[in-house]
Amino acid sequence: MNIRTEIIAVGSELLLGQIVNSNAQFLSQELAELGLSVYYHTVVGDNPSRLESAINNAKERSNVIIFTGGLGPTKDDLTKETISKVLGRELTFDVEALESIERYFTQTKRIMSENNKKQALVIDGSYILKNDYGMAPGMAVDIDGMIYMLLPGPPSEMKPMFENYGREYFQTKLGFQDKIISRVLRYFGIGESQLETDIQDIIDGQTNPTIAPLAADGEVTLRLTAKHKDEHIAQKLLNETEKRINDRVGEFFYGYEQTTLVHELNKLLMKKGKTISAAESLTGGMFSEYITSLDGASQIFKGSIVSYTNEVKEQILKVQKRTLEQFGAVSEECAREMAEQIRKLSKSDIGISFTGAAGPQPHEGQPVGTVFIAISMGDQNSNVFKLNLAGSRKGIRVRSVKYGCHYLVKLLNEIE
Template sequence: MVPTTRAEIITIGDEILFGQITDTNTQWIGTQLTDIGIRPVRKTSVGDNRQDILDAFAEASTRVNVIIVTGGLGPTRDDITKHTFCEYFGTELEINQEALALVTEFFAKRGRAMSELNIQQAALPKNCTYIPNLWGTAPGMWFEKDEVIYVSLPGVPYEMKSLMEFEILPRLKARFATQIIQHKSIRTIGIGESFLAEKIAPWEDALPDHIKLAYLPHFGQVRLRLTGTGTDQELLERQLNEQVSQLLPLIEEHVFGYNTDELETVIGTLLINSNATVGTAESCTGGFVANQITSVPGSSAYFEGSVVSYSNSVKMNVLGVSRETLEEFGAVSEQTAREMAEGARRVLNTTFAVSTTGIAGPDGGTAEKPVGTVWIACATPDETYTQLLTLRNNRKINIELTSSYALNLLRKTILKANMALKS
């Protein structure tokens, strides 16, 4: 059995902890490590504080084989990573001539003069292995201590990615005999995480030890991620597929895709294959459903347009919702959602049309229709389907959840229409 190579990713910088920038590096590094069979087991973020960084290094070294560090390699005083590495490894900085030549060339090509701070970019701990950075001025560094590898990389994403891809990953692959780590995801919608877990519990309990399951919920969806570990890629792929085959009969009505499939992409494929078109009529979502649909490249082949009918006058004058409907049932009602969808299909001349109308919040609710009350509808040439949603007291979440459920109603309606054509 090949031992598992474990990694920890440490990001350094107050700007990450203060929320001034989003840490995208960790996600990308984790994916790359997994692809070569190294398992990320923890990520740690620390500020520009010497003792915190030293503690993070020491703690990580007790649990992993590889420590990837990003950030803190700039030329200014707040960039202390190199000095902290020197303290941790009991060494000192010296000008690395290879690094200095590369930094000098970097500035010469751009016709810029070097300052003393730029020269100090070439000052590296004496005991590190220099990793040339062809994409910037901060070199990478490779250290080894007590059978643990420490890699220090710039925090600038494109520099970090280039160093990882061309320098670090090949070295790690050559260094470790790793297991294969493979993921397979099943994308579900319309069923909560706890209900899903209860439904598939017997299947989950029977999973072999080398295959693990994770639940990843997001705005009305739950991604079930199977992670298999082994030494034979073909066998592992077959075993994961077998597990998916056993799972599908239990939850097939809620599955809309696999792996990187997104709901809007799946819908686009269905529409293209059906030679069909779609439009939207949106009130509470303010165009967010249309935004999701048109985020897919090539969506102009099937998306005709949208009517954001926020006011009752637009609902009546553009979509043809009757005044009587609005007066008797209100703007947030099954009847209004139905007439909005049917009006959008007529006005936009599409095969399908989706509508949303509701109370997104944070105010505007009543005892009969509290915040989070939403009706959605999907119209076809022959029938209109409606659905009541009872959501939360959060405007942003309600808009995103409504859009997700509206897209799913569209997906199910297209599938139903296709089934009717085949029968």
């Protein structure tokens, strides 16, 4: 059976651009892992006639339709009312959901208005999906081979509902016997197009596991998804595919799942017992903010100086005046002195510096996107890296910080 899936997001706030439709992205990823192909994403406002039209269109081209949003207590929450009308099914109260709502208002000593009961209404004959983080339950109903699933709009309710109950419903209903195991590989320092080119033949030949490349914020991730009745064999398939990929692009690999470069840097500094400090010019304290946002940062981070002007570089950071006059602030020489001076001033094991032209105008004759990152480690010669980045001012600054973390991770991994 060719299962064609459509996701219909309900909510005028989505059409107005007030919120991002992150639910559709999440569901598409989850459904892909289940082997369900999503053919269409539809967004419709809080209007019953337009929603009815969207449902009828979806019925013509899809056999699994998943709705998000419109299950709440207000007048514009009309998803289940409209669907029940299209399906010719009555809405009935789910006793468990109604008791849960009443219990919530009793415990919080609040008066429950009549419209809150509406959240406990479900389509007659549907399979109930519990809402462990909100009031309105979700539901799924199968009518003549067409599956309709209704999920709440808030991601904090929708995601756990699907993970805990929706996924299991599809696995049982559609008779999936295979266990589905995913693994996310994270890369930095290589573009999405280059990574895909380097492993194109592996992607072209994918069957099990499947390989899905994704790009975000200057990074590239690969989601590997394997299916097998035996979970151990599924893991073995993932291991084999990961090895084939990293035999080619492993120098850019830095971690798994939801980790970040700064998390990996934090772990390495902790593991190796090293402290770090930062001298930041174009990044304006962004590196320091990233690293201090993590638990245990006080064990590895000594401090920083945001030396945004030449006066502060010279007078506070003690960069030599002749360096600034001869080479300028956006230079290899300045970056090196900044890193060495912050390491000495803070008595840390490692000093890192960021200087460059973030834009929108060139700086000291250097084109926008010119960045120097220096890393000073003890008595070793300092490493200086020059970057030529493109994009917005914010994008250049963010990628500069990520490159700094990337270089630090590589250098720390070389230390015994």
